[in-house]
Amino acid sequence: MPSLDDLKKRIKSVKSTQKITKAMKMVAAAKLRKAQENAEKGRPYSKKMQNIILNLTKTINDPESAPKLLVGTGKDQIYLCVVLTADRGLCGGFNSNICKLAKTQFKKILSEGKNLKIISVGSKGLDLIKRHYGKYIVKKFSFKDRKQISFDDAKIIGDEIINLFNNNEFDRCILFYNNFKNVITQIPQAQQIIPAENNSNLNEENNQFYEFEPEEDEILEDLLPKNISTQIFKAFLENAASEQGSRMTAMDNATRNAGDLVDKLTINYNRSRQASITKELIEIISGAESL
């Protein structure tokens, strides 16, 4: 049985933790609004970009001559996985969910006897992956010092990926990130970006003949690298919103749990205080009786 003093100290410390988690929740909520706005604003751009590429793809009849970024190298041996995570912790299952998904994919790739390469973005994910898959990591990125990730940052990563691709370092590229659905739900996602996935169900009826200027090939060659950066940027935005959402829920839970704990401890404290008073009374009474 802890003494009254101990209980008092514990209550105090839990209360101060609660204050911190509450403040973190508020901060996350404020940041979330902005991040969510950004994510929603960024969606149309990447979607429309995908659409244009899709329309372009339809006009290409001969896969031999199509750019490699679109149709792939024709092989299926080396996988490049880009894992996007946050740079800060205390955001619930955010980082671990991405890594869990990525790890199952890694396992699958390796068990099929294929080669694996990993690019990690964000320091938290790196810590989680490093232990088991450290030797596969080819590149690390961290944008810890940035307040907000800009398109140029996404472009750095995009250029790096394209560089690796042009050197025939991999055949397939998969992007891992959290898709922001709403504040409580974020869905970890694996998106293949090279070769461009064929979402043929998208916009099927729009079968038009476009006029191209310059030629299709030239447009595609310029557009595909841009699209990769765009997709990465979109993933960044989704991730940023998801991170804040996830942190907000996690901190909300923590605050509530701390509240519960304080209640429980307070009851305990009061009970033992009463018990000690009763004990003292009994002692006095029984002392008086014996006289």
Next chain:
Amino acid sequence: MSEKFSLEILSPESLIIKTDVKQVVIPSFEGEMGILKDHIPLITFLRPGLVKIFNEDEKTFFVEEGTVEFANNNLLILTSSAVELPSKNKQSLVSLLSEAEKQIISEEITDKEKYLLSYKIETLKSITR
């Protein structure tokens, strides 16, 4: 019958403008291009230049690059850099200009880059004056 079609200019960060317009002139890769309603479907690139939007009033944007799609009377311009003119932030345009001027002197650039840069300088000069 209305003579207008819809125009959207999108950047990765946000929607810049969405409106109905009568005519748009875009600086396409191989020359300026005027687009009216019922233009045939088109996909093209932009070089640095001015996007002019004609409506009751006239609006001008400076773009460095971009992708344009026109289909079903929807004109879509995807660009990472659209600045509405006259710009409040003239300083950044001036610095863009001096940067471009530095780049065009360097030896390592390809003809295509040179072509793009020369347009960039020309446009920037005309708007910063």
